[in-house]
Amino acid sequence: DIQMTQSPSSLSASVGDRVTITCRAGQSISNYLHWYQQKPGKAPNLLIHAASSLQTGVSSRFSGSGSGTEFTLTISSLQPEDFATYFCQQSHSTPWTFGQGTTVDIK
């Protein structure tokens, strides 16, 4: 299985802050890396696919970058609705695997 490691596990930030979350894969996964946002009691929601392609309808303050084994999700200016947990996921090799999640809460 390809292990996905996110950092940090949690962070506290203020509205307007720039936030960066990192995801590292245990082996190269090309661009088969996706980011999801999950709010309490809700299903995850796809934000970015293929490392950097913004899903339709997702705010442009979200961006993704990276390739191979290291990837980042950036929120350019944190908004109140962005406080949530973020997961990365690889679909390069089965079984598909997720990072452990990064919780973004209010400072």
Place this chain on the structure above:
Amino acid sequence: QVYLQESGPGLVKPSQTLSLTCTVSGASISTGYYSWSWVRQHPGKGLEWIGYIYYSGSTYYNPSLKSRVTMSIDTSKNQFSLRLNSVTAADTAVYYCVRDGGIQHWLSLDVWGQGTTVTVSS
């Protein structure tokens, strides 16, 4: 707009079989372009991908659960299903049915059901 809705018992006894169904609306499950997955989330924890099925019936199961999992698909009802046998308390989780967006979207999981909580307890 594509919607997925899980259904099934919320309480299952230890050693019995967990059975869930996902009803797809807004799209045909027979479109060979997509696979249909199950993902679970233990309370307060991360996400675990259980496996997928194609409309043809072809499946892939996570090796961690493979010995206990069966997925099936009913194209006439536009539904797919999950069976997990010999359940224990460790199978207590929220179960999501999910569609992948096809190779065009690099197999990302683009449509999720709302999730259903399954508790294993006597």
